[in-house]
Every structure is written in structure tokens, then in C-alpha cells.
Amino acid sequence: MTPEAALVETVRFTAVHAGRYPDDETSAPWLVTGSVLMAQQAAAIALRAAGDSIPAQVGATEILLRAASKDRLPAPFTLPFGAAARQSFDRLVEARNTFAHPRGITWFVSTDTLARGIPVALRTVQHLILTQPVLGDLVAPAEQDSLRNDLQTIDAFAEFLSD
Numbered sequence: 827m828t829p830e831a832a833l834v835e836t837v838r839f840t841a842v843h844a845g846r847y848p849d850d851e852t853s854a855p856w857l858v859t860g861s862v863l864m865a866q867q868a869a870a871i872a873l874r875a876a877g878d879s880i881p882a883q884v885g886a887t888e889i890l891l892r893a894a895s896k897d898r899l900p901a902p903f904t905l906p907f908g909a910a911a912r913q914s915f916d917r918l919v920e921a922r923n924t925f926a927h928p929r930g931i932t933w934f935v936s937t938d939t940l941a942r943g944i945p946v947a948l949r950t951v952q953h954l955i956l957t958q959p960v961l962g963d964l965v966a967p968a969e970q971d972s973l974r975n976d977l978q979t980i981d982a983f984a985e986f987l988s989d
Contacts, residue, residue, distance in 0.1 A: 829874075833867040834969050836860055837951065841976035844944075844983035854935050855925040857944075861980075862886050862922045865915070865947040868954045869893040872903065875960040886919045887912065890950060903960050905953055911946045918943025941987035948981055 827835075840860030846853040869889045873880055878898045880889065892898050894907035907915075921935040921943075955964050956974065965973055 829867060829871050830965050830969075833864060833871060833951070833955065834965060834973055836864045836867055837973055837976045837980070840864055841979040844980045847983065848986070854940075855922075855933060857940070858918060858921045858925065858935055861944050861947040862915075862919055865890060865950040868951040869905065871964055872905075872954040872960050873898060875964060876900075876903065886922070887916055890915060893950075893954060899960065903954070903958050905950060907946075907950075911949075914939075914942035915946040918947065937987050941984060944980060944984040944987075948977055948984065952977060 837860075840857060840863075843853040843857040843860060847857055866886050866889050869892065870880055872893055873889070876899050878892065880892070884892070890905060890907050891912070893905040896904050899905065917939045921939055924931075925933050951973075954960075956970065956977075963970075
């Protein structure tokens with residue numbers, strides 16, 4: 827599977843869990859995991875398209891910071907990723923890490939963490955893959971409508987949480 831196809835699948839997976847979460851809180855860790863992963867995948871795809879080499883052991887926030895560097899992704903492709911976005915995404919990454927590496931405590935993610943972090947992940951995918959891709963059609967045109975629909979589903983969920 828290509829990285830682009832994997833991204834489309836991750837966004838679809840995340841949209842499914844966004845739709846399930848209000849009625850099934852067991853979807854929360856998968857929603858968090860999918861949100862972080864789709865942002866990482868979008869950043870990796872964009873950076874590779876720009877010719878950047880990505881270290882094997884790069885953290886979730888670090889790869890977004892690389893995509894936000896004009897030295898790595900020149901304008902207008904550079905990811906807008908300011909301090910507030912970074913803080914919100916860091917909280918989402920922390921929730922993902924706590925789930926992925928349990929320490930004998932009950933896992934929990936706050937509505938605030940979801941409402942702030944998920945939109946950052948969404949904007950990352952939208953900007954790097956759909957709005958300002960380094961190369962045209964980073965995702966096959968046939969998959970772009972599906973990707974947009976799934977991103978809209980996740981966005982509607984994030985808006986629901988922030989109300």
C-alpha cells in the first residue's frame with residue numbers, strides 16, 4: 827500500500843470512530859490514534875514530495891514542525907503550525923502515547939483535548955494534501971472526494987465537541 831493510500835485509509839478509520847464516539851466511548855483511543863497518525867502521514871508525504879529526508883525515529887509533533895519549516899517546505903506549501911496549534915496537537919499526542927504505552931492507569935481523554943487537537947490534525951491533512959500539495963494530486967483524484975467527505979465527518983464531530 828502506498829503512503830497516500832494509507833493516509834486515505836487512516837482518515838476513513840478516524841471518521842468511522844468520530845461517528846461512533848458519541849455513543850461508544852471505546853472509540854476514543856482509536857479516534858485519538860487515527861487523528862495523530864493522519865497528521866503524521868500527511869506531513870511525511872508532503873516532506874518526501876519536497877525531497878526532504880525524514881529521520882527514522884521522528885516524533886509526531888516533530889514531523890509537523892518539519893512541515894512548518896520554510897527551509898523544508900517552501901511557501902506556500904509550508905504548514906501553518908503556530909504555538910497554539912502545537913500545544914493542542916501535543917495534548918492529542920500525549921493522549922495517544924498514554925493509550926499506546928499504558929502505565930497501569932485508566933486511560934482518559936478530555937473533550938477539550940479532542941476539540942482542540944483534532945482540528946489541528948484536520949488542518950494539517952487539508953493544507954498539505956488538498957489545499958497546497960507540493961506536487962499536484964498527491965492523493966489520486968478518485969480518492970480526493972472520499973478524503974474530503976471523511977475529513978468533513980471528522981470536522982463536524984470536532985465542531986460538535988466545541989459547542
